Every structure is written in structure tokens, then in C-alpha cells.
Amino acid sequence: MRPPRRTGSALDNAEAAFKAATSKPVETAPKAKIIPEGKEMVSLRLDRAVLEHFQDDGPGWQDRINDALRAAAGLDEV
16 A cells, blocks of 8 residues: 655645744634723712712713612623
8 A cells, every 4th residue: 555645845835834833813703892981971960968979089080970870780890
């Protein structure tokens, strides 16, 4: 019985192995683009005491109010 016949040269085999090891794998499906959640500008009436409570810590008070509202609505992800 004869040994199996080799196809291609050693150089071709080495080049194919190099390409396989260094090529970026082809993605099977495109990744879904995640659209970041936007913020909406609104006018909101708050008690003066509530507003002062959040403004006492300085800049970022609007984000702190937003965080408190998200927590109160149960929207925070743990």
C-alpha cells in the first residue's frame, strides 16, 4: 500500500498554517448595535426642601435626583 500523496509544497503548507494562526476569525453574525439610553429634558416642580437637599452636595445634583427616582421606581439593575 502506498503512503497518502501529499498535495502542495512544504512552503504552501507553512503559509496556510501561518495565515490560519494570524488571520482574524470571520464573525458569523453581525453584532447588534446597542443604542445608549438618552435623557429627556423636562420641566419638573419640586419642593424647595427636596431641591436644596440634592443641591447641597454641589454639581451633579440632577444626576442624583435621577438616581433617586430610578431607585424609587425600581429601575436600578443590581
